[in-house]
Amino acid sequence: MKPVVELKRISKNFGAFSALRGIDFDVYPGEIHALLGDNGAGKSTLIKILAGVHRQTEGQILVRGKPMKFRSPRDAADVGIGTVYQDLALAPLMTVARNFFMGRELIKGPELLGMLDDRRMARVALEEMAKIGIELSDAKQPVGTLSGGQRQSLAIARAIYFGANVLILDEPTSALGQKQQLEVLKSILRVRARGDIAIIFITHNEIHAQLTADRYTFLSLGEVIGSGSKVDLNPGEIRRLMAGGAEVADLDAELSAIVAQHSVQDAKSQAHKRTSEATNG
Numbered sequence: 001m002k003p004v005v006e007l008k009r010i011s012k013n014f015g016a017f018s019a020l021r022g023i024d025f026d027v028y029p030g031e032i033h034a035l036l037g038d039n040g041a042g043k044s045t046l047i048k049i050l051a052g053v054h055r056q057t058e059g060q061i062l063v064r065g066k067p068m069k070f071r072s073p074r075d076a077a078d079v080g081i082g083t084v085y086q087d088l089a090l091a092p093l094m095t096v097a098r099n100f101f102m103g104r105e106l107i108k109g110p111e112l113l114g115m116l117d118d119r120r121m122a123r124v125a126l127e128e129m130a131k132i133g134i135e136l137s138d139a140k141q142p143v144g145t146l147s148g149g150q151r152q153s154l155a156i157a158r159a160i161y162f163g164a165n166v167l168i169l170d171e172p173t174s175a176l177g178q179k180q181q182l183e184v185l186k187s188i189l190r191v192r193a194r195g196d197i198a199i200i201f202i203t204h205n206e207i208h209a210q211l212t213a214d215r216y217t218f219l220s221l222g223e224v225i226g227s228g229s230k231v232d233l234n235p236g237e238i239r240r241l242m243a244g245g246a247e248v249a250d251l252d253a254e255l256s257a258i259v260a261q262h263s264v265q266d267a268k269s270q271a272h273k274r275t276s277e278a279t280n281g
Contacts, residue, residue: 002065003028004166004198005050005081010059012045019045020222023059027166030195032188034213035202038244041219043202047168050200051083052076063166082164084155086171092144096136099143100125100158128157132187148176149183156187160197167191168200173208181208188212206242210235220244 003026012020020042027033035043048054050061052070061068063079070076073083090099098105101121107114122139129136134153136146143151152172159167169188173181189212191197203209209216216233218226218241226233226241233241 001028003062004064006060006062006065007046007050008060008062010046010049010056010061012049012054013057018222020049020056023219023222023224025217025224027198027200029165029198030192031214032192032199032201032212033215033217034209035200035217035219036204036209036238036242037219038204038242040221041244042222043219044170045222046219047083047170047200047202050076051081051168077163080163080165081168082159082162082166083168084152084159084170084172086174088151088155090143090151090155093142095122095140096129096143096146096154097121097125097139100128100139100154100161104162124161125154125157128161129154132157132160132190134183134187147180147183149180149187152176152180152184153187156191160191165196166198166200168202170202171204172201173203173205181205185212204242206235206239209242210238216241218242 005027007023007025010020010023010025011018023042023046025033025035025046035046037043045054049056049070052073052075055070061070063081068075068079076083089102091102094102097118098121101124106117106121106124108117108120109115125139126136132153134150134157136150143154146154156167156169156172172184172188176184185208188199188201192199192212201209201213210230213230215229216227216238217224221244225244226237
């Protein structure tokens with residue numbers, strides 16, 4: 001099997017600042033490839049290049065082996081790259097169906113004189129969400145009445161319906177409660193089970209990455225510092241690489257030293273207090 005998307009030696013400069021340096025990355029159909037790293041690692045810049053928002057300074061993007069130059073997000077969407085950002089681009093007061101088809105509404109009758117086909121849009125929206133495990137009874141309900149997890153799943157189902165075969169998920173479980181996070185993870189796994197969609201999963205949650213991802217790539221300060229499959233990497237190594245390659249043992253030692261220092265200071269303070277009380281007494 002060949003990768004759907006390959007990034008080769010991707011670099012991105014913003015003036016004198018180098019945000020990415022020589023990044024290699026790929027993703028295959030039917031897999032979840034987690035893109036991990038601390039804030040400022042370069043994850044957002046990389047996915048914006050892949051989504052057509054930014055243009056790389058150097059390097060090459062291949063889609064199904066064919067070199068691509070994205071001038072806009074439309075170019076990326078035209079070759080099947082869909083991105084679900086944290087803000088979701090949903091209108092809370094509009095219905096589920098209207099949000100699902102926003103800007104691409106279905107028309108009945110003559111194109112110029114026709115009316116919105118609300119019934120068909122409602123049916124499609126409910127069917128597509130059900131495919132990834134979200135059962136709704138009414139597509140006419142406002143999106144604002146959905147849970148955070150259901151909204152994420154709506155955005156995912158919408159991207160797939162409109163042709164995404166590479167799905168970029170940008171922190172899909174952030175700012176959600178535990179139950180809603182579980183809803184989203186289940187939806188992601190159902191998408192993977194289709195076998196035809198490649199998923200790039202950006203997250204800060206180590207547990208979510210371990211539960212879902214087949215492969216991992218770790219960024220730090222614009223460079224790849226590690227990669228591997230679920231079989232290759234144990235939880236301790238994943239944790240270390242997510243922290244930017246810092247040795248967790250060293251961090252634990254530093255924290256222990258700080259705690260010990262505070263304990264000594266507290267003991268001295270208490271001893272001084274007792275001495276003062278005895279003298280005054």
